[in-house]
Amino acid sequence: xxxxxxxxxxxxxxxxxxxxxxxxxxxxxxxxxxxxxxxxxxxxxxxxxxxxxxxxxxxxxxxxxxxxxxxxxxxxxxxxxxxxxxxxxxxxxxxxxxxxxxxx
Amino acid sequence: xxxxxxxxxxxxxxxxxxxxxxxxxxxxxxxxxxxxxxxxxxxxxxxxxxxxxxxxxxxxxxxxxxxxxxxxxxxxxx
Numbered sequence: 152x153x154x155x156x157x158x159x160x161x162x163x164x165x166x167x168x169x170x171x172x173x174x175x176x177x178x179x180x181x182x183x184x185x186x187x188x189x190x191x192x193x194x195x196x197x198x199x200x201x202x203x204x205x206x207x208x209x210x211x212x213x214x215x216x217x218x219x220x221x222x223x224x225x226x227x228x229x230x231x232x233x234x235x236x237x238x239x240x241x242x243x244x245x246x247x248x249x250x251x252x253x254x255x
Numbered sequence: 256x257x258x259x260x261x262x263x264x265x266x267x268x269x270x271x272x273x274x275x276x277x278x279x280x281x282x283x284x285x286x287x288x289x290x291x292x293x294x295x296x297x298x299x300x301x302x303x304x305x306x307x308x309x310x311x312x313x314x315x316x317x318x319x320x321x322x323x324x325x326x327x328x329x330x331x332x333x
Contacts, residue, residue: 158282158323199324209324213282240323242281 152186154245155216155223159230160209160238163196170210177233178214180226186218203237215244267304271312279312281319284326291317295327 159177161170170193181188194211203209216223223241230239271277279286290298290313297317300310320326 160323200321200327200330201324203324211323238323240319242319 152217152219153223153243154189155218156242156244157214157216157223157226158238158240158242159212159214159236160199160203161212162235162237163206163208163210165210165235167195167210170212173235174212174214177230177236178216178226180229181216181218181222184218184222184225186216186222189215189217191215206237209237269304269306269309271309272306279309279316281316281323282325283316284320287313287317287320287326291326293330295330 159174161173165173171191174191174193178188190213192213194213196208197211199207199209216226218226227239227241230236271279277286281287290303292298297314300307303310303313305313317326321328
């Protein structure tokens with residue numbers, strides 16, 4: 152089991168209130184495959200530094216997940232297929248690998 | 256003949272070496288903003304005064320930050 156940090160940028164047309172439930176929905180695989188969600192942080196609407204798919208804004212969310220590498224690969228695949236997700240970034244956050252080594 | 260004044264390079268200490276608690280995180284845009292120019296380019300080590308290890312960490316963090324649109328790849332100032 153490994154600790155991952157997943158940053159998700161969602162479509163700004165989504166209602167702010169529906170963000171949390173839809174995130175839960177997206178993260179379904181983690182629970183199914185016996186991983187655990189440590190922390191969900193919704194940053195809310197933010198201006199993007201550059202346009203992504205013609206959007207100037209995005210809803211940011213940072214999720215801390217502990218799961219198997221295969222699970223995170225599946226999560227990554229599912230999120231990339233979802234059209235409400237503008238961008239995803241998965242980072243390893245293991246205590247063993249320091250932030251700077253793990254960041255590469 | 257006027258001699259050009261000898262410039263003594265001021266030895267800068269890497270702020271990340273000095274402050275061990277300061278973490279370089281791709282989400283910390285306030286910190287990373289200090290290490291990019293107003294055009295969005297990463298500042299050189301001779302400008303920032305970071306040590307090579309931390310300069311690399313900063314560069315990686317800026318690049319990660321760009322991927323999630325927290326920092327610009329280019330900003331068209333001027």
